[in-house]
Amino acid sequence: MNVNFFQKLRQQAAAASLILAAQAAWAEPQHGIAMYGDPQLPPDFVSLPYANPDAPTGGRIATGEVGSFDSLNPHILKGSTPWALRFLAYESLMGRNWDEPFSLYGLLAESIETGPNRDWVEFTLRDEARFSDGSRVTVEDVMWSYETLGTKGHPRYRGTWGKVETMEQTGPRKIRFTFNVADRELALIIGMRPILKKAQWEGRAFDASGIDIVPISSAPYVVTDFEAGRFVELSRDPDYWGRDLPFRRGTHNLDTIRMEFFGDETALFEAFKAGVLNSHREFNAEKWESNYDFPAIQEGEVVKSLIPHARPSGIRGFVMNTRRELFADWRVRDAMMHAFNFEYVNEAMTGSEQPRITSYFSNSFLGMKPGPAEGRVRELLLPYEAELLEGAMEGYALPVSDGTERNRANLRRAIRLMADAGWTVQEGVMKNAAGEPFEFEILLRQGENEYATIADLFVEGLKRIGIAATINMVDTAQYNERTDVYDFDMTSYWRGLSLSPGNEQKLYWGAEGVEAPGTRNWMGMNSPAAEAMIDEILNAGSRDDFIAATRALDRILTTGRYVIPLYQYNVSRLAHAKELTYPERLPIYGDWFTWQPDVWWWDEAG
Template sequence: MKRIISRALGAAAASVTILAGGAAALSEPRHGIAMYGEPALPPDFVSLPYVNPDAPKGGKIITGEVGSFDSLNPHIRKGRVPWQLRFLAYESLMGRSWDEPFTLYGLLAESIETGPNREWVEFTLRPEARFSDGSPVTVEDVMWSYETLGTIGHPRYHGAWQKVEKMEQTGPRSIRFTFNTADRELPLILGLRPILKKAQWEGRDFTQSGLDVIPISTAPYVITDFEAGRFVELSRDPDYWGRDLPFRRGTMNLDTIRMEFFADGTAQFEAFKAGILNSNREFNAAKWESDYDFPAIRSGQVVKSLIPHQRPSGITGFVMNTRRPLFADWRVREAMLHAFNFEYINQTQTGGAQPRITSYFSNSVLGMRPGPAEGRVRELLAPFADELLPGALEGYALPEGDGTQRNRRNLARADALLREAGWQVVDGRRVNAEGEPFAFEILLAQGSAENRAIAEIFAEALNRLGIEVTVTEVDSAQYRERTQSYDFDMTYYRRGLSLSPGNEQYLYWGCEGVEKPGTRNWMGMCSKAAEAMIERILNAESREEFIAATRALDRVLTTGRYVIPFYQFTVSRIAHDRRLKYPEKIPMYGDWIGWQPDVWWWEEE
């Protein structure tokens, strides 16, 4: 029986459906799909280019995390979940190659088919696809998963679902989605949705799941042991249905993946030194040089690996909540950027070894270029000239300090900007026209000594400007609650960005996030220019147009002065047991989701 889930069709949506029906004969099933052009790998590819196709199976990896968890369901808003479960414990219809900007190859689906303008997409399931309990993956499971995640799942799934006009079963193993919005990325986004087993959730409240349900999935790993807040252990499923797929060859080699949880970074590092953990990422270049000199390193049992990458820096730093009147004025935010003594902080924390983040997409081809906007970038931004902040069209660079603790020139500029914004100094205190003091809180999660140190250096500089700053640390549960509801003035912020930005950019920077809780728009920005650039990114028909639109978005974000950037990581630093190996070929994304532990293996000596 043909099952259809559909919304009421408007005139525009109806025309899309007509186009889809008329063009069906022009399309054909494919083994993969790329955002632009064709997939790099042919239909008969043997393995992904950055794996060891003959890697042995066995061994284990044990990593550490700061914090805790109280749920095993990463697909809902409620609860704290080990972030790795979203990627290790579930599979999707398509799988991603991390050596291409945005290309997917068949995983649960044996083929993908789209309309000529990507106004619809159809997936055909592999007949051999199975859940870990041995039951087959059905069209019913797929449709239930999409509808459930898109309506009551985590907000990250809602945006794309709202663009689905109709979901229908078109054959024993085929599902078609027809869209109500022009968006070339939608077929790829839908290809990456996790597939859940419908029968497992019958009679249960999906939105309230915690530790009482171990999800049944199709993934190579299953959760075999855990202790609330302490550890989660996954084991490789010897009966995994997809072990012979070319996409899986040379991946998922380790028998055991275990995540241990600690109260703070110091405890985690000590556990690594003691051999409780056998792999550890280091984010501080100075510590990498000074602290990794313990017996296991000296004996060669633990080795240090540097992993380069070509992906964007993303944004890491202190975000200012513009929902608060205090930070609504861009001049105040610019003053904060001048008061933040990056050069001195970098020297103090990393020995000056880390380069600074210069824009959201820096370190990549997608990043804004120095100087005035030119060519297509300028054309895209020109209609929004009245809205854009200074520097977007003219050119903008972050303030540079003199490297000393005093930072006198930049503090003088910060003082001038604050006075322009109506904040004067009276009796040593910064106040507005009503005599109200300039005072705010920097909210931090417990466990990050480095962020605390940075905040205290920053607060000292602000005190010299007559500003009262309180640095507050709260436990992970309180931190999550306060940031999800935007209950903060300034806090630590990290958003990783990829070489294929798309619909998730609305979740990060879209106007809906100003009021809607649980989005990534912590700064509370609402920019017509930013949303227009995101739309242009989604509908670009050439890579050149896509790059121009992303560079234009980067200008809007950077000159919005929402985040005070820290340093970036152009290489990953991983110390690990020497028996943990990885291929010589590094994908363009480097040490990214889907690399460790996916392509690592254990090699006994």
């Protein structure tokens, strides 16, 4: 498939530069909203640009995940939930177009209105909006959902709720939120919260729920079958209220979505080969070339699809917990970066086919540039120069080895860094002045076989400089319990990032997460400079300022040396039943969140 959406992205970016400086002042309710300027799609759009409005309905998709689950409520901290339920089983007031950096269009809400400074936002509910039990979605449901999520829900919801000064019903189908801070993104973020049916939770503890409550949803799919820890099945609701909305046209075409759970990646892949699953996402380029020659592939029953994208790489690798004294010193973390022999690992794991993540926003125009900070980026960083680590201002690049197993030059550098931090090799063991050995645990979740293999290689490298690291694999429940309270030295880590970074960045890197449980700040970073750059992102008045602030944040994150980065996924590799079909037109985000199965359909002709 030849899809030139990267050229389209450049054209969109050029167009955006002409409108980002404008402050949108809404004279009347609108069909959509963009972070800057106007949304790309007009009020009379037919469908999302990457959906096929003529797609047939029917068929099924069955995918696999490593791990388990003990809850059907994805909106609380307690328990493990199939991740896709958050997106498939619930709807919000507005919906995301994944072909724009950040624009929303009416879903449960028919319109949105906001002030010139976006210090308030008002939504008008659709009169026809219904839950799956046929009951009307009311303003009362909306208000209850926002307050409950903001006070009892997962920490990802609480930051936004704390910025709401008032929430009030302003008409039979209208609800207005007024904010207590200057934050242009809030008008969008507030429209993306899941709406729940209040009556379903009366007399029940929302933050203690498990598998005993099957959600009543307003979404196109409803949970129709499940077995705790093994599978969840969703069915397309034939009475779904919004099937004729332009935003929904050509989406949710498959009758059944089934998510199966397995103990490890090997069992999952064998289930795919056996036909238990009919779609599988492969993250390893070498395996993509060598392992996909089984009979179903040879006979054409299963096909391989490459899906490019233009979103940031995000960060994936091994995160070091700076709450632990061992990793509080950046020089120790830098030593770990040098001791990790990426080039050798990449050859062993992918045949050197996948490029490395070079920064949190690499693979996009938001990523930090090589060399010294210049221009607006330098201006933003300069007030915080004293707290910034080596490389932030003058330029930074990850260590590169010679590709051999010995990694001698980088290990010598690691030893010098450890010595600067007070650790020396004594009788073959890395110790501090008190004679205490440098030892730590790498926490992994059962089934993370790829991480385990990489960790084994890392541990062997560390032995060469007298460091003893042990790998501890625990079940999903224990892993979640420990990571929620940051009870680890080093662990596997993966954070996807978008072309529209905003308030979620504080959940990822904000100082509150140093102590508050359940945030995504697993490294425990506490950086006033990073928080200042996030504020700049949220209140940027132009595209140039937005890009500069993001690139400055990228420098702070990358030079913090919090995560030992692995290889990136600048293309998605999907093997699937030949009947599973997707549109030729791809969104700029590519294979992102629920692109599969949102716009896929079942074609009997294959």
